[in-house]
Amino acid sequence: MPTAFVFDAYGTLFDLHSVQQRCEGFWPGKSLQLSQLWRAKQLEYTWQRSLMRRYAPFSRVTRQALQYACEALGLALDESRSQALMEQYSRLALFPDVREALARLKGHKLAILTNGSPDMIDPLVAHSGLSFDAVLSVDPLKAYKPAPEVYQFAVDRLGVAPEQVSFVSSNCWDALGAKSFGFEVNWISRGGAPLDRLGLRPDRILKGLFEL
Amino acid sequence: MPTAFVFDAYGTLFDLHSVQQRCEGFWPGKSLQLSQLWRAKQLEYTWQRSLMRRYAPFSRVTRQALQYACEALGLALDESRSQALMEQYSRLALFPDVREALARLKGHKLAILTNGSPDMIDPLVAHSGLSFDAVLSVDPLKAYKPAPEVYQFAVDRLGVAPEQVSFVSSNCWDALGAKSFGFEVNWISRGGAPLDRLGLRPDRILKGLFEL
Numbered sequence: 001m002p003t004a005f006v007f008d009a010y011g012t013l014f015d016l017h018s019v020q021q022r023c024e025g026f027w028p029g030k031s032l033q034l035s036q037l038w039r040a041k042q043l044e045y046t047w048q049r050s051l052m053r054r055y056a057p058f059s060r061v062t063r064q065a066l067q068y069a070c071e072a073l074g075l076a077l078d079e080s081r082s083q084a085l086m087e088q089y090s091r092l093a094l095f096p097d098v099r100e101a102l103a104r105l106k107g108h109k110l111a112i113l114t115n116g117s118p119d120m121i122d123p124l125v126a127h128s129g130l131s132f133d134a135v136l137s138v139d140p141l142k143a144y145k146p147a148p149e150v151y152q153f154a155v156d157r158l159g160v161a162p163e164q165v166s167f168v169s170s171n172c173w174d175a176l177g178a179k180s181f182g183f184e185v186n187w188i189s190r191g192g193a194p195l196d197r198l199g200l201r202p203d204r205i206l207k208g209l210f211e212l
Numbered sequence: 213m214p215t216a217f218v219f220d221a222y223g224t225l226f227d228l229h230s231v232q233q234r235c236e237g238f239w240p241g242k243s244l245q246l247s248q249l250w251r252a253k254q255l256e257y258t259w260q261r262s263l264m265r266r267y268a269p270f271s272r273v274t275r276q277a278l279q280y281a282c283e284a285l286g287l288a289l290d291e292s293r294s295q296a297l298m299e300q301y302s303r304l305a306l307f308p309d310v311r312e313a314l315a316r317l318k319g320h321k322l323a324i325l326t327n328g329s330p331d332m333i334d335p336l337v338a339h340s341g342l343s344f345d346a347v348l349s350v351d352p353l354k355a356y357k358p359a360p361e362v363y364q365f366a367v368d369r370l371g372v373a374p375e376q377v378s379f380v381s382s383n384c385w386d387a388l389g390a391k392s393f394g395f396e397v398n399w400i401s402r403g404g405a406p407l408d409r410l411g412l413r414p415d416r417i418l419k420g421l422f423e424l
Contacts, residue, residue: 054392068406196280
């Protein structure tokens with residue numbers, strides 16, 4: 001049995017849907033395409049910046065990805081819309097099964113390990129009312145997932161061995177990065193996307209946190 | 213004046229369009245969506261594997277990305293189709309302005325610096341009939357662009373200083389990785405895509421190699 005459960009935040013505990021809804025208000029009919037491109041660029045920039053050794057906090061990366069996506073789609077973006085969307089990131093809803101899943105895991109160490117910089121993740125966790133043993137941002141490391149030092153950071157801060165950690169993420173590449181590091185991993189595949197071909201498999205593929 | 217011109221291969225010198233045409237033959241009506249997803253996953257996997265320190269050669273990454281993309285789109289892929297598409301990668305056409313642009317740069321050192329593994333890039337360059345002072349694959353480094361050691365490798369192998377190199381890529385993030393390392397960079401923006409927001413700008417944005 002694992003000693004600690006470590007959760008990814010965006011898309012795993014917190015639903016990004018309300019950001020898309022806000023986009024729909026600003027750019028009717030464009031929000032699906034915009035939010036997909038925004039998310040794709042946000043992740044690309046984390047990987048590219050990590051490899052270039054030009055880390056910038058996730059809040060800046062997220063704003064820059066939004067600028068790119070709006071320009072690519074020909075959508076007008078001003079500072080007030082950008083600000084409104086970033087604020088939405090601090091008020092994301094939990095997926096419906098989160099509270100009960102966390103309650104059932106009581107007695108274990110529970111942590112978040114996220115790309116989100118403290119200026120984004122701290123207000124979000126406070127808004128949710130959830131409590132964790134640790135809310136860990138990659139920010140002090142100046143590197144993003146799936147670099148192994150990110151998963152090592154969780155081990156160091158929680159005071160457990162890698163094999164005592166059960167990691168939970170809806171991002172397949174994040175789950176496989178954690179697997180590569182040495183965690184037991186649960187890939188939460190809510191939408192039934194294909195498994196990423198990175199030469200590794202998650203220990204469990206679950207339809208939601210309720211299956212944990 | 214630069215001493216050496218270093219070129220990216222796929223999408224910069226070599227046009228991937230014939231791979232898409234082959235896809236169209238296998239899966240009519242699906243080739244645009246497939247080739248876009250295939251290319252996106254191919255790049256994602258290079259970044260993720262580099263960060264995970266689980267390098268695999270570009271030929272394997274490219275096949276694995278194809279498997280993912282076909283599964284995601286519900287397209288049947290067998291070994292013979294996969295093989296046929298990989299062979300197409302060794303017979304890509306040059307963009308129409310490549311031969312003349314290279315001829316005009318005679319007298320400079322000319323090199324390719326590519327993610328492509330030798331099993332992919334060597335037959336492709338041979339097929340093109342072009343000659344270079346060096347055809348450099350990231351393969352011995354076990355890391356992909358835009359890691360700085362990749363651009364350093366070109367400097368070491370060409371025996372020039374970073375500031376003597378003019379780098380040419382149609383991939384904006386690659387151009388900016390080279391800029392971050394210290395090269396003068398030319399971003400070839402044939403399609404007029406937005407500039408990537410990575411905190412850097414290319415020295416020149418060109419519509420094709422003919423503007424070099």
